[in-house]
Structures are given as C-alpha cells and as structure tokens.
Amino acid sequence: xxxxxxxxxxxxxxxxxxxxxxxxxxxxxxxxxxxxxxxxxxxxxxxxxxxxxxxxxxxxxxxxxxxxxxxxxxxxxxxxxxxxxxxxxxxxxxxxxxxxxxxxxxxxxxxxxxxxxxxxx
Numbered sequence: 286x287x288x289x290x291x292x293x294x295x296x297x298x299x300x301x302x303x304x305x306x307x308x309x310x311x312x313x314x315x316x317x318x319x320x321x322x323x324x325x326x327x328x329x330x331x332x333x334x335x336x337x338x339x340x341x342x343x344x345x346x347x348x349x350x351x352x353x354x355x356x357x358x359x360x361x362x363x364x365x366x367x368x369x370x371x372x373x374x375x376x377x378x379x380x381x382x383x384x385x386x387x388x389x390x391x392x393x394x395x396x397x398x399x400x401x402x403x404x405x406x
C-alpha cells in the first residue's frame with residue numbers, strides 16, 4: 286500500500302525570525318515546511334514542488350509582487366492550493382483576496398493558524 290506524501294506548506298515571509306516562527310507552526314501541525322523569502326522565490330518553488338498544499342504568505346514583501354499578488358498568481362496557476370495571507374499592517378477586505386483565501390492579522394495565534402491549516406487539508 287503506497288504511503289501518501291506528507292502535506293507540504295510553503296511559508297513566504299521576508300523577515301527571518303517571523304518566518305522561523307511560522308515554520309514552527311507548520312511543523313507543530315505535523316506538516317513539512319518549505320521556506321521562501323519573497324514571492325519570486327515562492328513561484329520558483331511552486332513550479333518544482335507539486336506536493337505543496339498550503340501557501341502561508343505575508344502581504345508586505347520586497348520583490349516583484351506582494352503577498353496579495355502572489356495569492357492571485359497561486360490561485361490562477363495552482364487552484365487546489367490553500368491560501369493563507371497574513372499581515373501586521375493591512376487588513377484586506379474579502380473582495381481584495383482570492384476566493385477562499387484565509388486572512389490572519391499579526392500577531393496571529395499559533396493555535397488558530399495551526400487549526401486552520403489542519404482543517405484546510
């Protein structure tokens with residue numbers, strides 16, 4: 286009987302300490318974490334890693350696109366991927382995010398994010 290691959294979560298965050306904290310949440314939920322420092326890196330990872338089931342992205346990042354634009358790119362190219370958006374500076378309206386995307390304001394509660402990840406898959 287083939288085993289199912291572990292659920293992989295792509296954490297996209299430019300602040301290393303915040304990214305480490307998010308990786309801890311992912312691993313506490315029993316998932317595998319893959320890290321990206323910006324949206325461009327995230328797209329490259331998504332193109333080569335078909336196991337990614339959730340993307341957990343900050344809105345404010347340097348590079349060619351912010352987290353909202355990244356979320357729309359993910360929704361267009363990888364529709365089954367669950368999108369979780371976080372920010373300490375913006376609270377986007379539901380109409381500003383891709384369909385079915387979840388938003389968490391920073392500082393977010395670890396338990397709430399972990400539970401949302403588990404429920405999403």
